[in-house]
Amino acid sequence: MLTVLLVSEHRLLREGLARLLRESDSVGTVSEAGSAEEALEQVRLSQPEVALLHVSHPVGSRVRLLHALRDKAPDVPVVVLLDAVDDEVMLVAMQAGAGGCLDKDVDADRLVASLHDAASGEIALSDRFARQIARMFARNGREATRQPYPEALTRRELEVLELLSHGLTNREIARSLFVSESTVRAHLRTVTQKLGVHNRVHAVARAMELGMVPTLQGSEEALPSRHQSQKLA
Secondary structure, X not given: OEEEEEEOOOHHHHHHHHHHHHOOOOEEEEEEEOOHHXXXXXXXXXXXOEEEEEEOOOOHXXXXXXXXXXXXXXXXXXXXXXXXXXXXXXXXXXXXXXXXXXXXXXXXXXHHHHHHHHHOOOOEEOHHHHHHHHHHHHHHHHHHHHOOOOOOXXXXXXXXXXXXXXXXXXXXXXXXXXXXXXXXXXHHHHHHHHHOOOOHHHHHHHHHHOOXXXXXXXXXXXXXXXXXXXXXX
């Protein structure tokens, strides 16, 4: 019987999912958490075999929680349940160490099966996300064969790119670096041009291929402090 930690800040959704999981013959204990603090405490108390993390928009705090869960409980795979099909968030979640990624159209049987897959060390993906990842890697592979090593990024551009890879929005990046959103957008335009890609998703994928940003196994420690941001501004 599988033990599951269910994390969602939306109480109605959390209670509905918990009821659905408890009705499954192959799921035993289901613990619930509505905040990052509760999630980390439940990991310690209930020692789940797998966690189901609901991610809604904005995604920054949820992705940081994913980092924290992977840091505090590296043996507990985390399956991410997304509100919407979003290439960028999916890529960031998988690069951050998620054990799977599902969309809200997944049915109950597939949800439970995916949790078992993740607990067994398999990658759990809903069909549409599996197709998206296949297309993205095929496209990236074709582009990589055509592209030379890109023009070097400035220190600030690398900083913006790393925050982007942690799932932060333009507004969250601007607040972290104490700059305007228009400045962040300008940096991102330059980054995509230098990397020879067309959007933010490919920028993160390309940067990780080239080792320009970490593989995201850390947590909030990777984010710049106020003192560091002011020094780099």
